[in-house]
Amino acid sequence: MQTDAWLLPEGIDELLPDEAQRLEILREKLLETFANWGYQLVVPPFIDFLDSLLTGSGHELDLQTFKLTDQISGKMLGVRADMTPQVARIDAHNLKNDHPTRLCYVGTILQTRGDTLEKSRSPMQIGAELYGHAGKESDLEVIRLMLEMLAVSGVLNVHLDLGHVGIYRALAEEANLTQTQESELFDVLQRKARPELKELLESYNLADDLKTALLKLPGLNGDKTVLAKANVLLKFKKVQKALDDLDAISTALARYFPSLSISFDLAELRGYHYHTGVVFAAFVPSIGKEIARGGRYDNIGAIFGRERPATGFSADLKVLSAINKQNGIEQPERELIFAPYAEDLNLCETIRDLRAQNRAVVQQLPNQIGGATELNCTAVLAKNSEGVWVVETLCIATL
Numbered sequence: 267m268q269t270d271a272w273l274l275p276e277g278i279d280e281l282l283p284d285e286a287q288r289l290e291i292l293r294e295k296l297l298e299t300f301a302n303w304g305y306q307l308v309v310p311p312f313i314d315f316l317d318s319l320l321t322g323s324g325h326e327l328d329l330q331t332f333k334l335t336d337q338i339s340g341k342m343l344g345v346r347a348d349m350t351p352q353v354a355r356i357d358a359h360n361l362k363n364d365h366p367t368r369l370c371y372v373g374t375i376l377q378t379r380g381d382t383l384e385k386s387r388s389p390m391q392i393g394a395e396l397y398g399h400a401g402k403e404s405d406l407e408v409i410r411l412m413l414e415m416l417a418v419s420g421v422l423n424v425h426l427d428l429g430h431v432g433i434y435r436a437l438a439e440e441a442n443l444t445q446t447q448e449s450e451l452f453d454v455l456q457r458k459a460r461p462e463l464k465e466l467l468e469s470y471n472l473a474d475d476l477k478t479a480l481l482k483l484p485g486l487n488g489d490k491t492v493l494a495k496a497n498v499l500l501k502f503k504k505v506q507k508a509l510d511d512l513d514a515i516s517t518a519l520a521r522y523f524p525s526l527s528i529s530f531d532l533a534e535l536r537g538y539h540y541h542t543g544v545v546f547a548a549f550v551p552s553i554g555k556e557i558a559r560g561g562r563y564d565n566i567g568a569i570f571g572r573e574r575p576a577t578g579f580s581a582d583l584k585v586l587s588a589i590n591k592q593n594g595i596e597q598p599e600r601e602l603i604f605a606p607y608a609e610d611l612n613l614c615e616t617i618r619d620l621r622a623q624n625r626a627v628v629q630q631l632p633n634q635i636g637g638a639t640e641l642n643c644t645a646v647l648a649k650n651s652e653g654v655w656v657v658e659t660l661c662i663a664t665l
Contacts, residue, residue: 277380277387279584288597289390289587292419293372296392296583299418300370303411305394308369310352316342319351321569327351330377345376349391350578351566357397358567358574366398372583381555386584393560393580397567400575402511405544405562406518412558412579413523416548419586420595421557425527425549426519429534430512431541431561433496434483436504441476451480455533458484475501486532490516496532511544537561544577552592557585603657604638605629605647616647616655 274280281289297307315336320328330347346352349371357367372392380387394411396404409426416424434455438448447470454463463484467477479500486492486499493513497506516528534545536559543562550557560579567574605617607630617627628641638646638660645659 275387277377277385279386279388281584285587285591288591289583291597292587292590293392293583295418296415296586297370297372299414300394300411303368303394303407303414305368305370305411308353308356308371309373310346310349310356310371312373313343313345314352316344318355319344319346321351330379332376332378347375347377348580349373349375349393350395350563350580353395353578354397354566354576355570357395357576358570358572362572363398366396366404368394368396370394386582389582390584391580392583392586393578395576395578397574397576399577400564402514402544404575405511405577406515408560408577408579409515409519409546410522412546412548412560412581413526415581416558416586420590420593421548421550421586422593423527423551425529425551427529427531427534427547427549427556428512428516429531429536429545430508430543431535431538431545432508432543433500433505433532434535434538435542436502436508437476437479437483437500439504440502441470441472441480443470452535452538455484456535458533460484479505484533487530487534489529492530492532508543515544537563540566546579550589552589553585557581557589599644600626601645602641602643603627603645603647604641604643607632610655613647613655620657 301307316331316333319331327347332345332347334343334345335341336343353369353371357363357369361367370393372390374388375391377387377389392415394408394415396408413424413426434452438451443451450466451463454466460481464481467480470477472480479502482499486496490513493509493516496509500506500509512530516530519526519528536545536547540563541561542564545559545561547556547559549555558579558581560577562575562577564575565573566576603620603625605613605627617629620627627647628643630637643660645657647655648658650656
């Protein structure tokens with residue numbers, strides 16, 4: 267006899283009623299927030315053709331994607347590990363707008379490996395994407411929306427980290443690196459292994475100013491003074507444009523959010539093969555990893571027929587809900603009315619009317635164990651002196 271049938275696969279979780287209700291309330295609030303900014307909800311499929319999921323910028327998701335064979339078409343399918351490529355397809359292939367398009371989404375994704383800290387392999391991804399605008403103004407909008415999302419979620423003491431993958435791209439282009447050299451250098455910079463970086467650069471035939479720039483890059487992190495240092499050290503046209511964008515975005519953010527802590531990491535190459543410009547991540551002191559992240563990814567829609575500029579962000583709704591609870595934010599208590607069991611058409615009609623008014627009613631079953639107290643009801647249906655069924659509030663003392 268199997269005694270552990272209740273066990274779940276590692277990294278897969280289930281939510282009990284209290285957690286599920288908290289998450290659902292938060293989901294509704296966040297989607298309403300997105301809608302108030304003009305972002306329209308889309309619902310991509312949970313399973314998709316593998317080619318679509320891993321197209322273009324999505325190839326780095328290959329190891330995170332569960333794969334299976336479609337018994338109808340014979341093609342390979344994948345369970346989505348990230349919804350962004352699917353949303354890009356909706357914009358490029360289905361909507362085909364020329365004007366900026368704002369889309370949002372929420373749904374469970376599945377990953378072959380869990381995060382090193384959270385361990386979850388089934389996050390509930392929530393996010394927003396803005397297509398059709400290439401300027402820093404759209405980057406600023408999605409960062410502001412992300413911060414608004416965190417505020418609505420009750421997340422406190424947010425720290426924002428800003429970077430720009432275009433800086434490394436521009437330096438690699440100026441250095442005329444081979445694909446192998448660019449990959450080697452990328453790996454070293456990711457690990458911020460400075461002695462190894464120096465040794466590697468010495469083996470390349472580079473101009474002294476480029477060697478100096480690449481050698482200094484890992485140390486260009488910290489507050490806004492980093493941008494001034496970078497302007498002196500990295501005197502290349504495309505780098506200067508990236509630095510100007512970061513300066514403009516951070517200046518605007520400081521105006522909108524005066525108490526927001528902002529730092530810069532010019533060697534941040536997270537999603538280098540995916541992102542094309544500004545990248546950003548939000549952190550809180552209680553969690554040792556980002557709780558929301560995003561950036562610009564202008565080339566993702568090309569395979570779907572339209573290479574539109576794009577920027578966006580995503581987060582795990584489960585993590586936001588957990589922080590919401592951790593910060594002691596109480597969810598509104600919903601009224602729950604207890605109705606007795608009775609063969610009474612007037613009672614049935616009263617219950618139906620209450621439910622039509624979006625009021626929750628649970629009706630007693632014959633010979634059931636427990637009543638209003640055990641079911642955590644806050645009110646009961648009872649007949650008044652005129653024989654009419656009315657709702658009567660239960661006080662704590664009564665319960």
